[in-house]
Amino acid sequence: MSAPVVRAFGSRAVLAVAAVLALAPVLFLVSLSLRGVDDISNGGWLPTRVRWDNWPAAFDTVPLARMLANSWLIALGATLLTVLVAVPTAYLTARGGRRGQRLYSVLLAAYCAPPVIAVLPLYFLLKSVDLTNSVLGLALVDGLANVPVAVWLLDGFVRRVPRELEEAGWVDGLSVVAGVRRVVLPLVLPGLVAASLVCFFLAYNEFLFAVSFAQSPSAQPLTVGLSLFQGDRTVQFGQQAAASLVAIVPVYLLAVAAQRLLIGGLSQGAVK
Amino acid sequence: MPLWLAVPAVVSLLVIAGYPTVVGIALAFTNSSLARPLRSFAGFDNFVAAAESVAFAGSLLRSAVFAVLATALSVVAGVAAAVALDARGGRFGLLGTVLLLPMVTPPVSVGVAWKLLLAPVGGAFTGLWDALGIAGFNPLGSGVGAFSTLLVMHAWQWTPLVTLLVYAALLGVPAELREAAALDGAGWLRTLRSVVGPQVAPSVLAVAVLELVIAFKVFDLIVVVTSGGPGVSTTVASFEVFRTAFRGSFEVGTAAAETLLLGLVVGVVLAVAGLVTRRVRDADR
Numbered sequence: 001m002s003a004p005v006v007r008a009f010g011s012r013a014v015l016a017v018a019a020v021l022a023l024a025p026v027l028f029l030v031s032l033s034l035r036g037v038d039d040i041s042n043g044g045w046l047p048t049r050v051r052w053d054n055w056p057a058a059f060d061t062v063p064l065a066r067m068l069a070n071s072w073l074i075a076l077g078a079t080l081l082t083v084l085v086a087v088p089t090a091y092l093t094a095r096g097g098r099r100g101q102r103l104y105s106v107l108l109a110a111y112c113a114p115p116v117i118a119v120l121p122l123y124f125l126l127k128s129v130d131l132t133n134s135v136l137g138l139a140l141v142d143g144l145a146n147v148p149v150a151v152w153l154l155d156g157f158v159r160r161v162p163r164e165l166e167e168a169g170w171v172d173g174l175s176v177v178a179g180v181r182r183v184v185l186p187l188v189l190p191g192l193v194a195a196s197l198v199c200f201f202l203a204y205n206e207f208l209f210a211v212s213f214a215q216s217p218s219a220q221p222l223t224v225g226l227s228l229f230q231g232d233r234t235v236q237f238g239q240q241a242a243a244s245l246v247a248i249v250p251v252y253l254l255a256v257a258a259q260r261l262l263i264g265g266l267s268q269g270a271v272k
Numbered sequence: 273m274p275l276w277l278a279v280p281a282v283v284s285l286l287v288i289a290g291y292p293t294v295v296g297i298a299l300a301f302t303n304s305s306l307a308r309p310l311r312s313f314a315g316f317d318n319f320v321a322a323a324e325s326v327a328f329a330g331s332l333l334r335s336a337v338f339a340v341l342a343t344a345l346s347v348v349a350g351v352a353a354a355v356a357l358d359a360r361g362g363r364f365g366l367l368g369t370v371l372l373l374p375m376v377t378p379p380v381s382v383g384v385a386w387k388l389l390l391a392p393v394g395g396a397f398t399g400l401w402d403a404l405g406i407a408g409f410n411p412l413g414s415g416v417g418a419f420s421t422l423l424v425m426h427a428w429q430w431t432p433l434v435t436l437l438v439y440a441a442l443l444g445v446p447a448e449l450r451e452a453a454a455l456d457g458a459g460w461l462r463t464l465r466s467v468v469g470p471q472v473a474p475s476v477l478a479v480a481v482l483e484l485v486i487a488f489k490v491f492d493l494i495v496v497v498t499s500g501g502p503g504v505s506t507t508v509a510s511f512e513v514f515r516t517a518f519r520g521s522f523e524v525g526t527a528a529a530e531t532l533l534l535g536l537v538v539g540v541v542l543a544v545a546g547l548v549t550r551r552v553r554d555a556d557r
Contacts, residue, residue: 003460007359008360010356018353019367044399088280088281103281110289114534117534118288118292119513145288205378207380211495212514227380227492241385245381247381252376266437267436267439
């Protein structure tokens with residue numbers, strides 16, 4: 001065999017293995033969620049008989065519907081806040097010269113610290129304003145915590161907007177802020193959508209703040225609900241699998257639907 | 273440029289970084305409870321308690337080892353996948369999206385999925401263990417096994433980030449460079465090693481630092497998969513701090529002292545990583 005043939009075959013083999021590895025754990029969850037207790041303990045990859053009762057049962061064991069709603073509320077609120085803060089901030093880091101650079105470095109440094117460091121102080125802060133056990137409280141914390149990620153992704157997009165375009169706007173009488181809104185924002189829209197998606201995923205998947213700040217089911221998101229299944233001694237694999245899938249399916253659908261924006265935003269924004 | 277544009281950034285930084293740092297230091301040097309913070313000055317008592325805590329003492333090293341090994345694993349796997357994608361040619365497409373899915377999976381779900389996959393009863397490999405004569409094998413049963421399994425789970429989730437960013441960097445290598453190497457008679461592997469490699473090395477290093485940062489934050493997986501066990505073999509610092517503050521003992525002051533020490537360790541490791549990155553980048557020029 002010639003070298004190019006070996007290479008083509010080798011690269012496809014590597015990618016096939018990678019794709020199987022990427023999908024296997026989640027596909028196994030799907031299989032478990034469709035099996036009864038006996039069918040599961042018999043082992044194997046596929047159900048011998050498909051049954052759906054794990055799904056409604058999972059919604060009874062923990063208040064999954066409430067938690068799913070909480071997850072979405074927290075993630076949407078957090079993303080909105082992140083974007084509102086990140087747009088003016090990314091404009092500053094990209095266009096603000098040396099001060100902008102310094103702001104960028106400080107934001108990245110803040111992102112590097114493990115979030116557990118902020119948990120206790122933030123707990124006391126939320127408690128003092130009565131926002132523990134609150135969807136709003138979690139949305140606020142997650143939203144602010146994700147600002148560095150959004151700025152990191154957006155900064156590159158703002159930098160690629162030609163300065164002349166903005167300057168032309170200023171000559172036409174636009175203020176700096178109006179220029180950001182009417183000239184810069186439309187041009188960085190793909191980056192903004194990608195950054196919003198990434199921040200949505202981060203807030204939706206967040207667990208540490210949620211488990212620390214929300215003790216009551218009324219404010220707990222899905223991630224906390226899933227961890228509660230673990231405390232159960234009589235672990236119901238099928239229900240657990242179904243509940244995990246309830247958390248996974250929306251993000252997978254979003255990721256597949258927006259794949260091009262997501263990939264473009266991540267790879268163009270991040271590689272500098 | 274109007275200064276008030278900086279207000280959102282400054283407020284955010286105060287809430288997520290400035291305030292936690294100041295209060296964290298205050299908590300570390302005082303006696304506190306979750307109901308009543310900052311009750312009385314404690315000197316270094318909290319640090320002594322942290323140092324004497326068996327679970328915490330080893331957890332800093334465990335976190336650092338976890339971060340370094342997880343980074344190595346994801347970078348190697350991610351670069352391999354990126355090179356394969358590049359060699360295949362064509363668009364990122366559906367296959368690329370499939371490869372990225374682990375990254376958006378909630379870490380709690382990742383833990384549940386892998387735990388069920390590896391379960392000694394009802395797991396996906398029970399048949400394989402039987403065939404190998406190790407029926408009922410539980411990878412999470414031993415300390416080393418549990419630690420390694422968590423490494424694999426974490427790498428499963430975060431390898432896609434390396435794949436994506438390194439693939440983007442590979443696409444950025446000018447085609448003329450590869451053509452010139454081919455004209456000079458260099459084969460694919462030689463071109464990859466001597467021409468493409470140095471071009472993407474800075475990106476690979478930057479991604480490695482990012483992976484290091486992410487791996488230091490590991491928490492969800494530990495809670496769901498091992499709760500720090502067996503023994504303390506998977507008790508990383510983030511988990512131990514959380515347990516000290518919110519589970520069982522509620523020792524707020526000790527937990528605060530532990531977070532300061534954790535911050536110090538993360539800072540040192542990242543500073544070294546940053547230094548290495550800069551060295552390599554400067555050596556290129």
